[in-house]
Amino acid sequence: MSMTRREFARLLGMAGAAGVLPATGFAAKKQPSDLYEIPKSGNVRLLHMTDCHAQLLPVYFREPNVNLGIGKAYGQAPHLVGDKLLNHFGISSGSLEAHAFTYLNFGDAASRYGKVGGFSHLKTLVDRLRQDYGSESTLLLDGGDTWQGSGTAFKTRGMDMVKATNELGVDVMTGHWEFTYHQEEILNNIKVFNGEFLANNVFVTEDALFDGADEYIFDEDSGHVFKPYSIKEIGGARIAVIGQAFPRTKIANPARFIPDWTFDIYDNEMQALVDKVRAEEKVDAVIVLSHNGMDVDLAMANRVSGIDVILGGHTHDGMPQPTTVKNATGQTLVCNVGSNGKFLGVMDLDIRDSKVQSYNYRLMPIFSEILPADPAMAKLIDDIRAPHMGWLTEELALADEVMFRRGNFNGTFDQLICNALMDVNNAQISLSPGFRWGTSVLEGQMITMEHVLDQTCLTYPETYVRPMKGSELKLILEDVADNIFNPEPYLQSGGDMVRVGGFDYICDPMQPIGKRISEMTLDNGERIDANKTYTVSGWATVGSQSEGPIIWDVVADHLRDKEVARIDKLNTPILKNVGNNPGIADYAKMES
């Protein structure tokens, strides 16, 4: 069953009357419309989602106020925050869209407009956008990070999300966190997945070929573990979709789960593949479904020519419009559609005479109060959650302020995690990874086990406590900082700066590796000594499995002791040389 437009309009009317919609801005300007109305254009509609991190239900998600661009990325999308982002894309402040795309006035706006995302709401929108356009002229593409990020994904080893994406009707996907299950589990999930799992940049190791990997891999001669691309005939056009999995998977995540596979970015091979599908498969358009991250996609779009559109993910950048990149033979559109199920990208292409003539793009926020739930999807989600409800719904403590993660440095929820590690594991210092997933909790809302799982749930959740010299600590901070702030995108790995507890530091992102971090100082004012040893606790070790308790139990233990979760001190660094950077706003600790 799907909704008619009239029903949508009626709901919008009701929503407006109930104060759900703003009186000004985007929705008001484009009245009488319906927020989700798109005039039909072109002959091919690509629906693009990415990085939902297994969020089946609607969530709150605060966009960053720190997302620095260094080098060529300075002041460019996606490294714009707050008003800078609104101005760049011509979005009025105070509008519903401004709330969707920025952190501005987050707490109030989130209470007013309600939660975002949720698969049953997304399903309603997807069905409508497909039916309006003619389903046979549409494709639904999922950029990955779909099977990880929730308690139910953890318990079912990603299978809950395979079922949900089947119900949603995903045609093509690629991956990153999918590779944090064991090889056999991944292959098994893909068998159950109704769409195609594509990756042109995942190869089998030669050692594994000796051990029988040829039995299951896609192409023994090329070494491709998965099908690299797929040809789709839709809307009278012939389209190649190439999958690009996250190239740094074995660096950013444990290699031990996927010992037989190897990942990278291969510009020459990508160029050869694009040339080949154009010459041999006679396609009218080439689309890359990518998990490179937006900075890497922008660089790749410049180095490789012949790609019409890169539908990108990984860096969780909700960009209202694509960036156009010029290259040797033409141009490539680079999109990125945020995270946590908050957005759906809609790319309508006019493809005629073997060429993309024009495009029309919209990034649609999924407002769950406006889009009704699809009953079949809602039922599936209920069934998935039912066995785990006792675990998920336990109330732990009241949030004293908005608890969030996303941003280059510690968010409030990160600080809770860091404090919990120091408290429960008796450590002087704590470290927590700068993941970009993790939902937000509003001030006055009860933090539940499910919220803690949203922030911590992965397949290597053990914590550690170990002695570490000041010099080692500095080395870790420098190394991670270089993964974000290296001006060369191919040398970045995505993710944000490691979160810290128990000490502060100064960070100068403009410096090279080894020179960004200085003046590491414990909360008691004592300077960290390179030769002195400290007790450090952390989690999510990629090298080998740690011995300590599971991170979500550590955080829950810490919160259960309190009625109210309060942040007394945020261990964010003092930043140097970024005062004028359009990728930072409302940040207190800055030195010029």
Place this chain on the structure above:
Amino acid sequence: MSINRRSVIKAIAASGALVGASVLVPRIAMAAWTQSAFKAEDQETAMQELLGGTAEESAEVTLKAPDIAENGAVVPVTVRSSLANVESMSVFVEHNPTPLVVEFIIPAGTDADVSTRLRMGKTSKVTAVVKAEGKLYSASKEVKVTIGGCGG
């Protein structure tokens, strides 16, 4: 009928075991001379000891190596050259305790195309040097070695 990839690899491995003894490893007769190169602690000395000079950058040497190593203990590199009459191909990791990693002696009439794995403790420039008709040519690339973690 085409030979599948696995058979080819096995065949190469088998022949490598035979051929390797005579040509693909540093020649035993030269051991006394190359030992000083393999033990040298800086790249310039190693290159001087092994090849007796310094190399000039050449587009006819291709060095394939990752931007970031997935595992510093086994970094895959491939060196190819389109130069005529290649005699040897060697690989140096500047920041390794002993920068010279390997020297391949290329017999006449053999394709100049070798692959191996390097052990790298930290980020370093990797340099391939090709000796052809008595002259030295090179290609370099920086390979980043990181502690990992923190994926988005």
